Amino acid sequence: MGRMIDARKATQTAPSEHEPVLDLRAMTNARVALGRHGSGQPTRAQLSFQLDHARAREAVWRSVDTQALGERLNRAGLSVIKVESRAADRSIYVRRPDLGRLLTQQSADCLHKAAADSTYDIAIVVADGLSSSAVDLNAVPLIEALVPKLASLGLAIAPVVLANQARVALGDPVGEALGVRLTILMVGERPGLSAADSLGVYLTYDPKSGTPDSARNCISNIREGGMAIGEAADLITGLIRDMIQTRVSGVALKAATKQLSAAE
Amino acid sequence: MSYQTTIEQTVFRFDDLKTLLAKASPERSGDQLAGLAAEGPVERLAAQMTLADLPLKAFLGEELIPAEDDEVSRLILKQHDPAAFALISTLTVGELREWLLRPETTQRQLEAVTWGLTPEMVAAVSKIMRLQDMITVSAKRQVVTRFRNTIGLAGRLSTRNQPNHPTDDSRGILASAIDGLLMGSGDAVIGVNPATDSTQDYIRIVSLLDELREKLAIPTQTCCLGHVTTAIEAMERRAPVDLVFQSVAGSEKANRGFGVDLALLREAHEAGRSLKRGLPGASIMYFETGQGAALSSDAHFGVDQQTMEARAYAVAREFDPLLVNTVVGFIGPEYLFNGKQIIRAGIEDHFCGKLLGLPMGVDVCYTNHADADQEDMDTLLTLLCAANVNFVITVPGADDIMLNYQSLSHHDAIYCRETLKRPPAPEFETWLAEIGLTDQDGRLRGAPAALSHYVQDSLQIGA
Numbered sequence: 001m002g003r004m005i006d007a008r009k010a011t012q013t014a015p016s017e018h019e020p021v022l023d024l025r026a027m028t029n030a031r032v033a034l035g036r037h038g039s040g041q042p043t044r045a046q047l048s049f050q051l052d053h054a055r056a057r058e059a060v061w062r063s064v065d066t067q068a069l070g071e072r073l074n075r076a077g078l079s080v081i082k083v084e085s086r087a088a089d090r091s092i093y094v095r096r097p098d099l100g101r102l103l104t105q106q107s108a109d110c111l112h113k114a115a116a117d118s119t120y121d122i123a124i125v126v127a128d129g130l131s132s133s134a135v136d137l138n139a140v141p142l143i144e145a146l147v148p149k150l151a152s153l154g155l156a157i158a159p160v161v162l163a164n165q166a167r168v169a170l171g172d173p174v175g176e177a178l179g180v181r182l183t184i185l186m187v188g189e190r191p192g193l194s195a196a197d198s199l200g201v202y203l204t205y206d207p208k209s210g211t212p213d214s215a216r217n218c219i220s221n222i223r224e225g226g227m228a229i230g231e232a233a234d235l236i237t238g239l240i241r242d243m244i245q246t247r248v249s250g251v252a253l254k255a256a257t258k259q260l261s262a263a264e
Numbered sequence: 265m266s267y268q269t270t271i272e273q274t275v276f277r278f279d280d281l282k283t284l285l286a287k288a289s290p291e292r293s294g295d296q297l298a299g300l301a302a303e304g305p306v307e308r309l310a311a312q313m314t315l316a317d318l319p320l321k322a323f324l325g326e327e328l329i330p331a332e333d334d335e336v337s338r339l340i341l342k343q344h345d346p347a348a349f350a351l352i353s354t355l356t357v358g359e360l361r362e363w364l365l366r367p368e369t370t371q372r373q374l375e376a377v378t379w380g381l382t383p384e385m386v387a388a389v390s391k392i393m394r395l396q397d398m399i400t401v402s403a404k405r406q407v408v409t410r411f412r413n414t415i416g417l418a419g420r421l422s423t424r425n426q427p428n429h430p431t432d433d434s435r436g437i438l439a440s441a442i443d444g445l446l447m448g449s450g451d452a453v454i455g456v457n458p459a460t461d462s463t464q465d466y467i468r469i470v471s472l473l474d475e476l477r478e479k480l481a482i483p484t485q486t487c488c489l490g491h492v493t494t495a496i497e498a499m500e501r502r503a504p505v506d507l508v509f510q511s512v513a514g515s516e517k518a519n520r521g522f523g524v525d526l527a528l529l530r531e532a533h534e535a536g537r538s539l540k541r542g543l544p545g546a547s548i549m550y551f552e553t554g555q556g557a558a559l560s561s562d563a564h565f566g567v568d569q570q571t572m573e574a575r576a577y578a579v580a581r582e583f584d585p586l587l588v589n590t591v592v593g594f595i596g597p598e599y600l601f602n603g604k605q606i607i608r609a610g611i612e613d614h615f616c617g618k619l620l621g622l623p624m625g626v627d628v629c630y631t632n633h634a635d636a637d638q639e640d641m642d643t644l645l646t647l648l649c650a651a652n653v654n655f656v657i658t659v660p661g662a663d664d665i666m667l668n669y670q671s672l673s674h675h676d677a678i679y680c681r682e683t684l685k686r687p688p689a690p691e692f693e694t695w696l697a698e699i700g701l702t703d704q705d706g707r708l709r710g711a712p713a714a715l716s717h718y719v720q721d722s723l724q725i726g727a
Binding site: 025027029030031032033034036039041049053057094096097098130190191192193194195 | 679
C-alpha cells in the first residue's frame with residue numbers, strides 16, 4: 001500500500017495559482033487533480049507514476065519464491081508439489097501463453113505418482129501468472145482460510161500444487177493428472193499501477209485439457225484494499241458447494257443451481 | 265495459388281496468398297505465436313518483394329477465408345465497388361504504395377477509391393510501407409463524422425474522455441469525467457467502460473453522463489461501452505443512449521466470440537438511429553478493434569493479425585460509425601511484444617482504417633507485462649498527430665484504474681493542443697472558451713465556476 005500513499009503525496013504538489021484544486025480526489029482513486037505545468041505533470045506526480053510502473057514490472061518479471069511458499073504451507077500442515085509449465089522462462093512465458101498452459105512431462109509424472117496412492121476430490125493450484133507479489137502476499141492466507149471450509153464439505157484435498165510460469169488453463173492438466181473433480185486455481189493477475197498484487201481465483205469442475213474458459217468461475221481482485229481474504233474464501237466455498245451439487249461450472253452454473261433448487 | 269521469388273539464387277516460395285501476407289508482415293509476437301511469421305528478416309524481405317509485384321487484382325481472385333464459411337468474407341465481397349476499383353485496378357501492391365505517396369493523389373482521389381479497396385489490399389500495401397510512408401498518406405485522408413460536433417477535420421485532434429471506475433461508482437465516474445473536462449478532454453465522446461454488464465448499471469451510467477453533458481451544455485456525445493445487447497435493452501427502456509458501442513473483429517467466428525454477428529449489429533444500429541439524439545444524419549456507432557483479437561479466440565484461420573485487423577474495418581464501415589479506435593497496446597505482449605511493435609501497429613491500424621474510410625482513432629496504450637512505457641506512447645501520439653488521427657483516449661494521469669492499463673493522460677491532450685497545435689472539434693473549442701476553460705489563444709486557464717459547482721452538486725450523487 002506504500003505506493004498509494006506515495007501517489008497521494010505526489011498529487012498534493014501545488015498546481016499553478018489559476019487552478020484551485022477541486023475535491024475530486026475524495027471521489028475516486030484515479031489520478032485526478034494532479035495539477036499541471038503547461039502540459040506537463042508536476043514532477044512528483046510524474047516520478048510517482050514511474051515508480052508504480054517499475055513496481056508493476058517487477059511483479060511481472062520477478063519469480064515467486066516457491067521455496068518460501070512451500071515452507072509456509074508446510075508449517076500450516078499442508079504438503080506441496082512443485083510443477084513447471086513448458087514455458088522455460090519469463091520471456092517465453094509472456095510471449096507464449098500456449099506453453100504456459102502445458103505441463104512438462106516430468107511434472108505430469110510427478111502428479112500421476114502423487115495420485116497413484118490416494119484419491120482426492122479437489123486440487124488447489126497456485127500459479128505465478130503475471131504477478132509474483134500477488135502470490136507471495138495473498139496465496140497462503142487464502143489457502144489457510146479455505147482449507148477448513150473445504151474439509152467441512154467433506155472434500156479430500158490433494159497436496160497444494162505450486163506451478164511455475166503457469167497460465168490459468170494449466171489447472172486442467174494438473175487436475176486431470178491428480179484425478180480430482182474440481183480445481184481451485186489461484187493466479188497472480190496482470191498488475192495495474194495502483195495494485196500490482198491482485199490474486200484471481202478460477203474454479204473448474206471436471207478439469208481436463210481443452211476446457212473452455214466459459215466453463216470456469218472467476219473471482220478477481222483478491223488483495224488488501226480489494227476483495228478481502230475471508231470474503232473470497234466464503235464465495236469460493238459457496239460456488240464449490242453448488243458445483244459439487246450440479247456437476248457444472250462456469251456460465252452454466254447459475255442456471256443449473258436454480259434448476260436444482262426448483263426441483264427440490 | 266503459390267508465389268515465389270529468387271534472391272541471389274535462393275528461391276523463396278509461399279504456398280498461398282495468406283502465407284505470403286503473413287510472411288511479409290513486419291515482425292510481431294502474435295504472428296510468431298500463431299506460427300505464421302517469417303523465419304527471419306531475409307525471408308520477410310523476400311515475401312515483401314513478392315507482395316510488391318503482386319497485381320491488386322490477385323486479391324479479388326483468391327479468398328483468405330472462404331466466403332461460404334464466413335460472413336465477414338461475404339461482406340467484403342459485397343462492399344467491393346468495381347467502378348471505384350477501376351481507378352487502381354492495373355496497379356501492383358508496390359505501385360499502389362507509390363500512387364498513394366504521390367502529391368497528386370489527394371483527399372479527392374483517396375476518397376474515390378475507398379470502396380474499391382478491400383481490407384486485404386490495404387493490409388498488403390501497409391506491409392511494404394515504413395511509418396513515414398503511412399503517416400504521409402494518412403495525413404492526406406480526412407474522414408469527418410458528426411453527432412453533436414464535427415470530428416476528424418484536418419489539423420484537429422479530438423479526445424475520448426474515459427472516466428472509468430473499478431466499481432462503476434457514480435461519483436467516481438463523475439470526478440474522473442470532470443477532471444478530464446477541466447483539461448479540455450472529451451470532444452470525441454465521454455465514454456465509460458463499465459465494470460459490470462447489467463442493464464441497470466448501463467442505464468445509470470448513460471443517465472449520469474447525459475445529465476453532465478446536458479447541464480454543462482457540452483457539444484459532445486456520451487457512451488457506456490457495454491455489449492450491444494445491453495444497449496438495445498437500455499434503449500427499449502428509453503435510456504439516453506447517444507452512441508452504441510461494440511468490439512468487433514475480422515471473422516464471423518471472432519465476432520461470435522464477442523457475442524455479435526452482422527444481423528445483431530444491424531439491429532443495434534437501427535435502434536440507435538431511431539432515437540434521433542444527434543444532428544440530422546448523425547453517425548451513432550462506436551467500434552473498438554485491435555490486432556490479435558481474432559487469434560486470441562482462435563478465429564484467425566491462418567491469416568496474420570494485421571490483415572485480420574483490417575478485415576474488422578469492413579465490419580465497422582458497414583455501419584457508418586462516428587468513432588472507431590484500435591486499442592492497440594491493450595491486448596498484451598503475446599500479440600505486440602514491445603513499444604516498437606505497438607507503435608508500428610498503431611500507425612498501421614490508423615492508416616488502414618483511414619484508407620477504408622473510417623473515422624479512425626487510436627487508444628495509445630500498453631499493459632504492464634509488455635516491454636513498453638510512457639515514452640513509447642509519447643512517440644506514438646506525436647506520430648499519430650502528424651498522421652492526422654481523428655481522436656485518442658485520455659484518462660487521469662494515464663492510469664486506467666478499472667481496466668488496469670496505461671493509456672494517455674489528459675495532460676497529453678494539452679501537449680497536442682498547445683505544442684503540436686491540434687485544437688479540438690470546432691464546436692467544443694468554442695465551448696471551452698465560452699465556459700472559461702481556455703483563453704483567446706486556446707490555452708487552458710483555470711477551473712471555471714460552472715465546473716467547480718457541478719462537482720459540489722455532484723457530491724450529492726450516491727451519498
